[in-house]
Amino acid sequence: MSDCRNLFRNFRLLKAKQSSIGTTSFVVVDPLSTLSKIAKASDSWFHVDAACTCSACICPEFRQNIDGMNTHKWLLTNFDCSLLWVKDRSALIQSLSTIPEFLENKASKANAVVDFKDW
Incomplete structure (x- = not known):
């Protein structure tokens, strides 16, 4: 030391x-x-x-x-x-996200799946 x-x-x-x-x-x-x-x-x-x-x-x-x-x-x-x-994945996802309307779906909106396109 x-x-x-x-x-x-x-x-x-x-x-x-x-x-x-x-x-x-x-x-x-x-x-x-x-x-x-x-x-x-x-x-x-x-x-x-x-x-x-x-x-x-x-x-x-x-x-x-x-x-x-x-x-x-x-x-x-x-x-x-x-x-x-990451401690808080939502902060990472929000900073990298691009969510055009044509890619939205019920499962993603409900957070029922992990949408890796934003990682």
Whole structure:
């Protein structure tokens, strides 16, 4: 932990910290829990690049590694082919929706189905 503190001490003025789990070239994994605590203590935004090996978090025994992680690079896919975890799906859907009248139907209006065209 002292190495991590020394690292961030030099970046005090920055309000964003970067870390990674499974970088594409070297599969480097940073100590996320420790680094996130340090970033929080300095009131910094903390970004974790999940790259390709975050897909290991599919396994329950590795899920402690995924707190706050952007999973858009799982299995080396593009953003538009990937998984997003959202707390409130209605906010995401409303921001991306285009609902012309000819695509409306009873099931969608009643929220009886998940209409993935807006995701």
